[in-house]
Amino acid sequence: MRLHKLRLVAFGSFPGTEEVDFDALGEAGLFLIHGPTGAGKTTVLDAVCYALYGRVPGQRESARSLRCDHAPPDRGPSVTLELTIRGRRLRITRSPAWMRPKLRGSGLVEEKAKARVEELTEPGGQWVVRSTRSDEAGDFVNTLTGMTAAQFCQVAMLPQGEFAKFLRAGGEERRELLERLFSVRVFSDVERWLADHRTRTWREAQELGQRVESVLDRMRGAAGDDLPLPEEAGDPAAWAG
Structure with missing residues (x-):
């Protein structure tokens, strides 16, 4: 301005x-x-x-x-x-x-x-x-x-006397104001996208792990004690490999 x-x-x-x-x-x-x-x-x-x-x-x-x-x-x-x-x-x-x-x-x-x-x-x-x-x-x-x-x-x-209110303001209030002043919304959007992507990736990994465990359970049930075990028997990824 x-x-x-x-x-x-x-x-x-x-x-x-x-x-x-x-x-x-x-x-x-x-x-x-x-x-x-x-x-x-x-x-x-x-x-x-x-x-x-x-x-x-x-x-x-x-x-x-x-x-x-x-x-x-x-x-x-x-x-x-x-x-x-x-x-x-x-x-x-x-x-x-x-x-x-x-x-x-x-x-x-x-x-x-x-x-x-x-x-x-x-x-x-x-x-x-x-x-x-x-x-x-x-x-x-x-x-x-x-x-x-x-x-x-x-x-x-x-x-006079009012600027101190900004210094005493809560973190969220100051954050919103500073984001407006310095146009950092794009960085906030990137941060939010990364957080959402991390959550989504974690959920996908959990779902894949559960699917591997389900397959292993069926294999154990069908083969019994004769099922060969990989070196990392407790690791679903080792079974998948």
Whole structure:
């Protein structure tokens, strides 16, 4: 996954419109997002996660509203993220639910959450709409990233105090997550095939041994004490030879 551009409007701690050009920041390789407390560092990360999955990490998920309290009353919150996942250039726009002023009269009315996923068909081409439903957008991202929202928040976002949960997680939970992250399913499939093949071969050997024993019993019964014995009389394979 590679982030290209992020645009925030009335989201989190930003009352206006803010843009982040990750391509420009990443020209020198790694970059650092830093600033004093309240500068909006966490909001940038929240916006990335929200654009992808329609939720934000950690305890902030239970926040009353993702809209900035200092934004003008008629300015709706939205996040637009351009990124590349598995070679596909996408643009995801999400708007959380918020209370806007009524167009007529006084009071407020709820504006429902919205989502829109677009894909660039070719460099310099047109954006094609892939989904305009929040649930479909989430499934679309899950399929491409190979991670659920909870897994992405736990591993990629590394929220304060939350990474320790991954370290304390059970072996099976960590195994499933690491398999998704590093695409090692093919090795798991090979391991499973080998285990099944070993079990099947063992059963076949047992069945063949029983058949040899059955033949030996009939031979003993027919020949009596005059049946010549091989050197390894107790080994069915020696009788078969």
